[in-house]
Amino acid sequence: MLHNPATPPAKTRPPFASFEKSQNRYGWFFASFALLLLGLFMLYPIISSLYMSTISSRGVIQTFVGFGNYLKLLNDPVFLQALQNTFIFFLIQVPIMLLLALVIASLLNDKSLRFRGVFRTGIFLPAVTSLVAYSLLFKMMFSADGFINHGLMALHLIAAPIPWLTEPFWARITVMIAMTWRWTGYNMIFYLSGLQNIPDDLYESAEIDGAGRLQQFRHITVPMLKPILLFTAIMSTIGTLQLFDEPMNFSAMGVSAATIGPGNSLLTMSVYIYNLCFKFMPNFGYASTVAYAIVFLVAVFSVIQFRLAGDKK
């Protein structure tokens, strides 16, 4: 039962009771469509895929295995490699990107800076490009005789072309560079909007107290932005754990190439799900298990980040 906190004291209830009831009835009626759709397209798939994760399948041939898939997951070298790859991206790329976004945001928040709008737009622009288009563009730029290698060689920074996409180490670096390019501006926008809410007098009084720019950044900007920082950190965690487009497009697309990046160095959990459904012997049950592993990891990391941020609520 919905309860309206604004309902007047009991004395006046009789004349209002029927109204309240009917209001609830209409409320439920209108909400029912949304609830039905929500149940059909959100709740049902969630429960159905949970059930599917207890099944091992070869196409349409299904066997119930209970927790078998989850046990298999823990000993699956391919999954563990995907997990490891994902964590390499998560632990290196996400902090770099968020720090960079924060620094750029506070620089662009300076009111004395001219053409702020142009810079902001320029840095945000990558976030609205098509994922596939930008991946392919980066792949071209970073190919053995692409723009990047030519440029670096012309500047005499390197003697031989860097094997950007044909060595596991460099392949990961390339993806990290691409992701940083694509997502830094996106995070910067959140920080910029957060910065607008920090009162100027805080900075003014800090300046009077003799705090330098760096100190102001550390002791005012960062603490005041904490909720936003937490939000971007969680969003980036989810995004990284679900990473799909970049690895898929940087390798020769899932189906034709044997591995995702050299030595499967770019294989992520989401790409593994794709492979399990469409490239390997289709095992939709096991693919759901991997999907649930991602859900579990996202939940765990969100909780950890909430704790680290000291958010008691």
Place this chain on the structure above:
Amino acid sequence: MKKLFAMLVTVCMAVSLLACSGAAAMGAAKKSGKITIWAWDPNFNIAVMKEAKARYQKNNPNVQIEIVEMAKADVEQKLHTVLASGVKEGLPDIVLIEDYNAQKYLQAYPGAFDDLTKKINHKNFASYKNKLMTVNGKIYGVPFDSGVSALFYRTDYLAKAGYKPSDLNNLTWDKFIEIGKKVKAATGKDAYTFDPADGGLIRIMLQSAGLWYFDKNGKPYIANNPALKEAFATYKKLMESGMIKKTTGWNEWVSAFNKGEAASIITGCWIIGSIKAEKSQSGKWAALPTPRMNLKASVNYSNLGGSSWYITQGSSNKAVAEDFLKSTFAADKDFYQKILVGQGAIGTYLPAQNGPSYTVADEFFGGQKVFSDFSAWMKKIPGINYGVYTYEADTALMTVMPEYLAGKLTVEAALKKAEDQLKNQINL
């Protein structure tokens, strides 16, 4: 008299009308209806299918044929999704399936494809093609193109290094590398180009020795597979030879040889269309049998890829679909001549291989009769059963490859690791 004449005319007309309707009735006994076909590659499979469609419709004007072009990955993805969901609608009547994946589809979705054992005379097709579409003695598809592999090379680059085509006869991989290094020194161009993330090269080497990732019983055969050991060693020699242009993905690879940056490629004959796309290089290319490994069993003939046509069991026009494939891909010799010249499609329909087009001298390949060469080599390809898990094995092997190449793993340890990964992967 007038009346009689009028009656006569009426009778005549009636008779002719009846005759007409009789003919119409007979026409209806002919095939009619609509069939849908899914395939990929507009320059190859789709173009070939369009030719088949035109030929079939000449005799069966009432049959509508819709050819739907999709990327290969999309065809596979859609097929898996619809078949797994169990829905009867949404599938095409005829679909193209890559040979490596044939067993996967046939075994994962029993009853989803039409049994063609008695409907098509499979004796007319290359036996290795029939083998890979057979489950429990039943043959499920109509074989299409061969993936007979070849060494395509630039004769002009080779001449610069002082080699004649005859120096490449009966080639081994070691000799190939030796020649390649000299070509690189003489021309400054890389001798060979390929994508290191692609397992195709290993598959070519393996099949040339008549072995595969799996033994006859379908069990993983990796750790102690002598051909695989040799293939890994050969692969390492190649990678360390300093004469290779490494590319990522199909487009980069094709542009590497189209731009003349590499002297050779080793792949399936279906690449001819892409080689010929660069018209300025006409007359500069030639084709030879693939190199063989230092193994007694290894021959100079192998295969890469290839695909075949399958009819879905749920097709509402199965009879038409069967008739269509039967009267084009399994009967029409002339059709094969046409697609050979047009698309370079080497069909595996044996009676067509005595046709005139096969002996045409191709100016692009310096007057070489490439097609008669290919069909001769095709017959010498060791037949093997690809089994169900080719791509799983491919992934496992190419995953350990960088560690093996970097010297972190011996060949034995690398193969052991790959086998463990594969076993874990396919264990249900």
